[in-house]
Amino acid sequence: MNKTQFYISILAFILSGFSVLGQTRKQLETERIKLQNEIKQVNSLLFNEQKKEKNALEDLNNLNQKIEVRNKLIYTINLEAKALSKEINGNEKEIKALNKKLSELKEDYADMIFKSYKSKSQQSKTMFLLSSQNFYQAYKRLEYMKQYTAFRKKQGEEISIQTSIVQKLNDSLLIQKKSKDRLLSAEKNEKSKIETDKKRKEFLIAAIKKKENSYKRDLRKKIAQEKDVAAKIDKIIRDAIAKANKKVKVKPKSTKKNEFILTPEAKALATKFELNKGKLPWxxxxxxxxxxxxxxxxxxxxGITVNSTGLHINTKKGVFAESVFNGKVLAIQLTSEGRKNVLVQHGNYITAYNNLESILVKKDDNVVTGQxxxxxxTDKVSGKTKLIFVLFKNTKRLNPSSWILKR
Incomplete structure (x- = not known):
């Protein structure tokens, strides 16, 4: 391997190292941006709403969520800064090694130029050829002079390549150091904000302790209401399964209680739904x-345990719930508070969109993804706009987080 190929291989190795290290750091950078956006969402959806009354317990829950996200952000920033430090250290070592190689190249080249200068005159070259004992020797000497000239040119090119590699590394190093400074500044800023949040948290905890029994009564009442709604939805689904299965003349031997007997079309729809696990839209x-x-x-x-039937998703006032997949409206439930819950069937899967103010569909309507x-x-007291999204397979509740897209 000649020297030019050697230095090109060095550059390829360095660049491949960057891609490996960069991939890990890129993942951290993506996570950091995601968490920063999540904090913006927390502030927008949980702290900017107009409240008629203040609720210390709810405020504390919201604050705890923000602190949790901010802690994750600080941790991610710290990891990203460490990864960047590792890259910077590696680059500094590479620059040192490459500068040494460059210095050696320049010394060799300077020595060659000096020796060439001493015998550079055209007369000396001509005499060198004419002093040959025969034509073959003259030919060999001419070839030698051509090779020597080509070698000098190659040495100059190698120095140019080496200088370019060092320059690129220096430029990269400067960018990395600036990026690290920005990360450290961001980490310091987030730590300052989290200290402010923690002080607010202490204040809210003290306020809650004064009315803890009252908050517990309210919580137990809400939990009982949620259980009642869940029980009624469960009954709606059981009744719908029983009604649908009565229409089936020939029942499969493997038919189980509280499971839909699917037509070929319904089975195909359920299969498509299953294939979209982890890819369903929000x-x-x-x-x-x-x-x-x-x-x-x-x-x-x-001492209070909550059984969440689905995902509680806070959003902006005026937002509409959208179907996550093609299906048919199975039922519409009206709660005692006057809110509406819509159940959409997708074969033997059912999605429920609970806590709606008004609806745009009716029973037996066909719906499409995104409709x-x-x-x-929107709660006028708390100012919160919240959708409760529930997912069933027949009567069994599933975790919707495993089915919808990750954000």
């Missing part, structure tokens, strides 16, 4: 999950 254009699926301890009040189902209710 039921709102913009939203923030404020309560996850499943049984969980209340984030603030000890508006209804306007989401």
């Amino acid at each position: 039921p709102v254009k913009e939203g923030l999950v404020t309560r996850r699926f499943g049984v969980q301890a209340h984030p603030t009040i000890k 508006k189902i209804g306007k989401i209710f």
Whole structure:
């Protein structure tokens, strides 16, 4: 391998190293941007609404969510800064090694130029050829002079290549150092903000303790209301399954209780729904999950357990819930508070869009992906606009987070 190929291979190795390191740092950068956007969403959807009354418990829940996201952001920034430091250290070592190689090249080239200068005159070249003992020797000497000239040219090119590599690394290093400075500044800023949030949190905790029994009563009342709504939806689905299965003349031997007997068309739709697991669109254009699926301890009040039937998604006032997949409106439920819940069937899968103020569909309507189902209710007291999105397979509730796109 000649020297030119050697330096080209060095450059290729360095660039491949950048891509490996850059991929890891790129993932961290993507995560950081995502968390920054999430904090903006938290501020927009949880803290900018107009409230008629203040609720310390709700404010604390919102603040805890913001602190949690901000902690993740600080951690991610720290990891990104460390990854960047590693790249910077690696680049500095490479620059040092390349500068050494460049210095050696220049010394060799200077020595060659000096020796060439001493015998550069055209007369000396002519005499060198004429002093040959025969034609073959003259030919060999001419070839030698051509090779020597080509070698000098190649040495100059190698120095140019090496200088370009060092310059690119220097430029990259400067950009990386500026990026690291910005990251450290961002980390400092986030730490300052989280300290302010923690002070606010302490104030809210003190306020809640004074009225803890009252908050517990209200929570238990809301949990009981949620259970009642969930039980009624469960009954609607069981009744719909029983009604649909009665119409089937020939029932498969494997038919189970509380499971739809699917027509070929319904089975095909269910299969398509399953194939889109993890790729279904969100039921709102913009939203923030404020309560996850499943049984969980209340984030603030000890001794209270919440069983979340689906995802609680806060969004902006005036936003409409949208169907996540093609289907048919199975049922519409009216709650005791006057809100509406719409159930859409997709074969043996059902999506429920709960806590709607008004609806744009009716029972047995066919709907398509992205179609508006209804306007989401905005609480005039809390100022919050919240959709409760529930997913079933027959009567079994599933975690919607595993089915919709990751944000």
